[in-house]
Amino acid sequence: xxxxxxxxxxxxxxxxxxxxSRDRTTVSLVxxxxxxxxxxxxxxxxxxxxxxxxxxxAARFDMELLTNYTSLVSPETSGFRAGIxxxxxxxxxxxxxxxxxxxxxxxxxxxxxxxxxxxNRLIEVNLQNLAAxxxxxxGLLAVAVMALMGFSDSGTVLGGSVALALLILPVIIIxxxxxxxxxxxxxxxxxxxxxxxxxxxxxxxxxPAAIPGIATGTILGLSRAIGEAAPLVIVGxxxxxxFDPEGLMSNAxxxxxxxxxxxxxxxxxxxQAASAAIIVLLVMILGLNALAxxxxxxxxxxx
Amino acid sequence: MSSNSSSGAxxxxxxxxxxxxxxxxxxxxxxxxxxxxxxxxxxxxxAITFGIILALIxxxxxxxxxxxxxxFFAFEGDFAVLPLVTATLMVTVIALLVAVPLxxxxxxxxxxxxxxxxxxxxxxxxxxxxxxxxxxxxxxxLTFVTPTLLQDILNVGVGFTNALAAGLVLGVMIIPTIAxxxxxxFSAVPHALRQGSFAMGANRMxxxxxxxxxxxxxxxxxxxxxxxxxxxGETMIVALAAGALKNFSLDxxxxxxxxxxFMAQTAGGESPxxxxxxxxxxxxxxxxxxxxxxxxxxxxxxVRRFRQVY
Amino acid sequence: xxxxxxxxxxxRTDQGQIGSLAGVHSDSDRELPAHPxxxxxxxxxxxxxxxxxxxxxxxxxxxxxxxxxAMIGPSGCGKSTVLRCLNRMNDLVAGxxxxxxxxxxxxxxxxxxxxxxxxxxHIGMVFQKPNPFPKSIYDNIAYGPRVTxxxxxxxxxxxxxxxxxxxxxxxxKDKLKQSAYGLSGGQQQRLCIARTIAxxxxxxxxxxxxxxxxxxxxxxxxxxxxQLRNDYTIIVVTHNMQQAARVSDRTAFFTxxxxxxxxxRTGLLVEYDLTSNIFSNPSxxxxxxxxSGRFG
Numbered sequence: 001x002x003x004x005x006x007x008x009x010x011x012x013x014x015x016x017x018x019x020x021s022r023d024r025t026t027v028s029l030v031x032x033x034x035x036x037x038x039x040x041x042x043x044x045x046x047x048x049x050x051x052x053x054x055x056x057x058a059a060r061f062d063m064e065l066l067t068n069y070t071s072l073v074s075p076e077t078s079g080f081r082a083g084i085x086x087x088x089x090x091x092x093x094x095x096x097x098x099x100x101x102x103x104x105x106x107x108x109x110x111x112x113x114x115x116x117x118x119x120n121r122l123i124e125v126n127l128q129n130l131a132a133x134x135x136x137x138x139g140l141l142a143v144a145v146m147a148l149m150g151f152s153d154s155g156t157v158l159g160g161s162v163a164l165a166l167l168i169l170p171v172i173i174i175x176x177x178x179x180x181x182x183x184x185x186x187x188x189x190x191x192x193x194x195x196x197x198x199x200x201x202x203x204x205x206x207x208p209a210a211i212p213g214i215a216t217g218t219i220l221g222l223s224r225a226i227g228e229a230a231p232l233v234i235v236g237x238x239x240x241x242x243f244d245p246e247g248l249m250s251n252a253x254x255x256x257x258x259x260x261x262x263x264x265x266x267x268x269x270x271x272q273a274a275s276a277a278i279i280v281l282l283v284m285i286l287g288l289n290a291l292a293x294x295x296x297x298x299x300x301x302x303x
Numbered sequence: 304m305s306s307n308s309s310s311g312a313x314x315x316x317x318x319x320x321x322x323x324x325x326x327x328x329x330x331x332x333x334x335x336x337x338x339x340x341x342x343x344x345x346x347x348x349x350a351i352t353f354g355i356i357l358a359l360i361x362x363x364x365x366x367x368x369x370x371x372x373x374x375f376f377a378f379e380g381d382f383a384v385l386p387l388v389t390a391t392l393m394v395t396v397i398a399l400l401v402a403v404p405l406x407x408x409x410x411x412x413x414x415x416x417x418x419x420x421x422x423x424x425x426x427x428x429x430x431x432x433x434x435x436x437x438x439x440x441x442x443x444x445l446t447f448v449t450p451t452l453l454q455d456i457l458n459v460g461v462g463f464t465n466a467l468a469a470g471l472v473l474g475v476m477i478i479p480t481i482a483x484x485x486x487x488x489f490s491a492v493p494h495a496l497r498q499g500s501f502a503m504g505a506n507r508m509x510x511x512x513x514x515x516x517x518x519x520x521x522x523x524x525x526x527x528x529x530x531x532x533x534x535x536g537e538t539m540i541v542a543l544a545a546g547a548l549k550n551f552s553l554d555x556x557x558x559x560x561x562x563x564x565f566m567a568q569t570a571g572g573e574s575p576x577x578x579x580x581x582x583x584x585x586x587x588x589x590x591x592x593x594x595x596x597x598x599x600x601x602x603x604x605x606v607r608r609f610r611q612v613y
Numbered sequence: 614x615x616x617x618x619x620x621x622x623x624x625r626t627d628q629g630q631i632g633s634l635a636g637v638h639s640d641s642d643r644e645l646p647a648h649p650x651x652x653x654x655x656x657x658x659x660x661x662x663x664x665x666x667x668x669x670x671x672x673x674x675x676x677x678x679x680x681x682x683a684m685i686g687p688s689g690c691g692k693s694t695v696l697r698c699l700n701r702m703n704d705l706v707a708g709x710x711x712x713x714x715x716x717x718x719x720x721x722x723x724x725x726x727x728x729x730x731x732x733x734x735h736i737g738m739v740f741q742k743p744n745p746f747p748k749s750i751y752d753n754i755a756y757g758p759r760v761t762x763x764x765x766x767x768x769x770x771x772x773x774x775x776x777x778x779x780x781x782x783x784x785x786k787d788k789l790k791q792s793a794y795g796l797s798g799g800q801q802q803r804l805c806i807a808r809t810i811a812x813x814x815x816x817x818x819x820x821x822x823x824x825x826x827x828x829x830x831x832x833x834x835x836x837x838x839x840q841l842r843n844d845y846t847i848i849v850v851t852h853n854m855q856q857a858a859r860v861s862d863r864t865a866f867f868t869x870x871x872x873x874x875x876x877x878r879t880g881l882l883v884e885y886d887l888t889s890n891i892f893s894n895p896s897x898x899x900x901x902x903x904x905s906g907r908f909g
Binding site: 023025027028031032034035036037038039041042043045046048049052053056101102104105107108109112113122123125126127128129130132133134135136137139140141143144145154166169170173197199223224226227228229230233234236256259260263264271274275278281282285289 | 428435533595596599
């Protein structure tokens with residue numbers, strides 16, 4: 001018997017005969033534990049974050065948190081009315097600006113554009129790139145866009161929505177394209193073969209079938225926007241606003257902005273309020289995500 | 304009803320003569336307009352990129368008219384950017400030290416070990432981390448990681464603000480970025496390679512580490528570079544937890560201001576439009592944009608490579 | 614037979630209900646000229662390229678009016694490609710290029726001023742996999758007339774007529790507002806045929822219409838094709854030789870020729886004749902090999 005066959009025979013004896021899998025060696029098990037650790041480390045951090053924040057803010061879970069304005073004079077009853085309303089206004093206009101634009105761009109790229117042409121490839125690379133541009137840079141862009149359109153006031157609902165809309169536009173385009181791509185080719189062929197134009201096919205078949213996917217992507221984009229503070233700092237939204245937004249040109253604040261400005265305050269009561277506000281923000285984001293998951297599960301068609 | 308309308312098509316056959324059929328191109332003005340609108344929308348995405356460059360360029364030129372290049376790319380002085388760059392690098396390196404092993408580990412588990420069903424639950428769990436706003440992470444770094452974890456529990460002599468806490472939390476934040484791109488790359492590795500490895504008696508770990516990981520190397524590189532780009536551009540964590548003072552130091556326990564931290568601080572202050580401080584903000588913003596642009600392009604080209612190979 | 618005026622759709626349906634399953638319809642009673650006397654459509658020197666790949670080489674084929682023409686051959690022989698040229702569906706494939714002519718009513722449908730959408734309103738198509746729209750049965754039928762701006766006096770009547778024409782009316786008349794996805798595969802395919810005839814086309818192209826169906830559903834569709842022949846010209850691509858033998862009047866046999874340098878396979882037409890001749894007395898060795906199962 002050669003050496004190789006003897007070794008092989010021994011291996012067979014130890015693994016097959018003992019039933020001890022080679023996946024159960026000590027090294028393998030340590031490796032597997034390390035992978036489990038990587039997987040759940042983030043969850044542990046997230047739990048630590050939520051528990052530590054919730055305990056800090058527990059004293060402030062009251063109605064005043066939602067109905068009062070922020071006050072440095074009486075921090076114990078300080079609230080986030082202006083920020084919550086501001087964030088809702090910003091979301092509304094962000095969606096109004098970004099959603100139609102994003103869907104239109106995605107439809108062009110998926111249904112009309114010839115992907116072989118160099119300019120369409122340029123748009124493609126450009127989109128991937130834009131999705132990774134730091135959010136703070138979108139703030140600078142929004143400042144320039146506002147100046148270009150002749151609006152000189154800083155810190156308005158309009159400026160904030162423009163910044164956030166630009167920020168989530170690539171996200172919306174990318175998710176819409178995925179949703180549209182998931183509609184099978186056969187549906188388009190069926191429509192075109194009946195004499196429908198490409199646009200009729202897109203409008204009456206592809207788009208309706210893709211709506212659940214588009215809605216999910218859009219909501220996830222908005223849930224990213226609602227937590228953003230960096231671009232809002234750049235367009236000049238202040239944390240100290242003590243009134244409700246009244247219109248597009250009205251000055252406003254946003255919940256993440258208020259959290260940012262209160263975090264750097266040294267008064268303990270204000271930090272406590274900030275902790276409570278974080279929980280409010282997380283609940284809003286969780287709500288949006290739950291809505292997205294609900295829409296996906298309820299309406300998503302598997303072809 | 305039926306005999307009348309169906310013979311519309313049918314009767315023409317009986318005559319023996321082909322009916323006149325109009326196949327001429329019709330003009331569809333409505334469709335033209337729609338097409339133009341759609342093209343314009345798609346072009347806006349390109350316009351945004353050029354818009355960013357244009358938006359930055361004017362204040363940047365104004366800035367360099369007053370401040371010489373050498374004063375900007377310097378380690379000391381009012382307009383020195385290099386301390387901001389080194390601080391950004393410091394925080395980014397710490398973040399990558401956390402996120403690369405954890406992100407790759409999570410990705411390996413998801414692609415090599417998890418069943419289809421458990422992946423469906425585990426993947427969104429990892430991605431949850433990306434859904435938390437960065438201002439919340441910043442608050443957590445400042446009020447928990449620094450005072451409780453680093454100072455009280457681990458007894459590290461860190462300042463109230465420091466690069467270490469900011470980097471660690473930032474690392475947690477970019478785990479999903481790295482994990483999700485790396486998992487794409489691992490999944491793209493053909494099954495034949497794995498089966499070849501298993502057939503030779505390798506176990507799961509050996510296959511993962513010696514076959515899948517090297518085969519997906521360009522994808523892993525893309526993931527790391529994209530994670531780096533995210534870390535460099537992230538603002539609120541560093542603005543709150545890394546420090547608000549320019550500090551050229553290699554000690555992560557010290558507070559130091561990063562590029563984005565500087566931008567947030569300057570914009571939050573009261574510098575009027577067109578002032579030198581305000582233009583300085585744009586100069587730093589331009590540098591930040593260029594750095595992330597290069598990183599993104601590198602990442603995209605790595606992604607393209609692994610898509611091409613398999 | 615080919616000059617017999619169309620029968621009304623009602624009588625067609627009656628035939629359909631009484632008509633038995635496949636195999637019974639013998640075509641021996643149809644006396645057809647050796648070549649289509651009055652072709653409704655004719656491909657002349659048709660070549661198709663996908664980028665640099667030469668998919669179909671020099672096809673010349675004339676399709677007879679109110680006949681069923683089958684195109685058969687091994688996979689990759691270009692039969693589906695040729696079919697998709699006949700209503701310009703290939704236009705939608707990026708990089709596809711068509712050379713030669715497809716004459717239809719004395720016009721080349723590839724001429725510059727021809728609107729591919731107008732071509733498709735006259736030449737309907739049924740696909741391999743049933744592809745109803747995710748809408749109600751009613752809306753599936755009404756879709757074509759609506760998007761092409763067809764003048765319809767009463768849409769309900771048109772829907773009924775189309776469903777009767779496709780021998781589906783009795784099965785679905787009580788659930789017109791329900792989703793088409795609730796139908797069986799065979800019903801879905803007949804719905805797709807109904808959807809096509811609702812736009813009153815001249816020709817119907819069928820791309821392996823039964824390949825996704827079970828034998829019973831297949832028999833019903835074949836039955837339907839024979840009825841539709843009275844009013845329409847049908848061109849069908851099939852990989853199923855028995856099907857070609859059962860339903861078609863003429864058969865075109867395609868094969869693929871590999872390029873010696875690149876190894877790419879280019880499709881070409883080998884033989885075109887009356888179906889009875891192709892299956893009983895093929896003149897080309899390659900056809901004979903394929904028919905007898907020696908190849909393909």
